[in-house]
Amino acid sequence: MKSLWLLLAVLSVAQGKTLRAEEETLKVQIFYETLCPDSIAFITEHLYPTYIVLKKWIDLELIPWGHASEQIVNDTKIFICQHGPAECHGNIVHACAINLTTVEKSTEFVFCSEKSQAPSDDIVLKQCAETTEIVWNDLEDCISNGKGADLLSENGKETDLVDPVFVPTIIFNGIFNQRIQNESLKYFKAVVCSLIGYPPQCQF
Numbered sequence: 001m002k003s004l005w006l007l008l009a010v011l012s013v014a015q016g017k018t019l020r021a022e023e024e025t026l027k028v029q030i031f032y033e034t035l036c037p038d039s040i041a042f043i044t045e046h047l048y049p050t051y052i053v054l055k056k057w058i059d060l061e062l063i064p065w066g067h068a069s070e071q072i073v074n075d076t077k078i079f080i081c082q083h084g085p086a087e088c089h090g091n092i093v094h095a096c097a098i099n100l101t102t103v104e105k106s107t108e109f110v111f112c113s114e115k116s117q118a119p120s121d122d123i124v125l126k127q128c129a130e131t132t133e134i135v136w137n138d139l140e141d142c143i144s145n146g147k148g149a150d151l152l153s154e155n156g157k158e159t160d161l162v163d164p165v166f167v168p169t170i171i172f173n174g175i176f177n178q179r180i181q182n183e184s185l186k187y188f189k190a191v192v193c194s195l196i197g198y199p200p201q202c203q204f
Helices: 002-015 037-057 085-100 103-114 122-131 136-144 147-162 178-196
Strands: 026-032 058-064 069-073 076-080 169-172
Touching: 026 037, 026 178, 037 058, 037 103, 037 178, 058 085, 058 103, 058 147, 069 147, 076 085, 076 147, 085 103, 085 122, 085 136, 085 147, 103 122, 122 136, 136 147, 169 178
Parallel strands: 026 058
Antiparallel strands: 026 169, 069 076
16 A cells, blocks of 8 residues: 555656646546446446545546447447447447436446446436436437437547556546556545545545
C-alpha cells in the first residue's frame, strides 16, 4: 500500500492533474463490457461506491464496447462481442441509457444492471430503467430505430483509439498509465482521492 501512495503522489505531480479548486473535476473514462466478469466486479465493487460519494469531483464517461468488433452487412451494422450476442444487446441498451439521460442516472442504471444475475436481460434492464426513472419505451425506440447501433459504433471508434489490452480499462484526464490502471482495479477510490486533492469525503 505504501508503494501505491508513492506512485499516486509522483503521478499527480508529474501530470499536474491534482485538483484543488472546487469547480474542477477529474475526467474518468471507463471502457467496459456488460457481461465481462472483471467489468462487473469493478463497476459494482469500486466504481459505483466511489462515484456516489465523490461524484462532485468526477466527470464520468462510461463506454460500453471492450473487445467487440463491427461488420457492415447489407448496410446494417453487425456487432460481435467477446461474451456473445447477449453482451452486444446489453452494450447497446447501456449506450442508449447513457445517451438518453444524465450521467448520474445512467451510472445508477449501469450499476443496477451489472449487479444483477443477468445484466443484459430485458426483464432486468426494464426494472433498472424503472428504478432510475428512465423511460423504457425510449430505450426500446433507441434500440429499434438504429440509434443504439450508431451509439455503439461510436463507442467502438473511441475504444479503438485506446486499444485496451484489458477490460475494463480506466483512464484519468485522457492519460492512460498501466500502473495506475492496475492500482485502480483494486484501489479505485484511493486513486481518485489522490487526484482530486483528498476532500473530506475521502475519509468515508
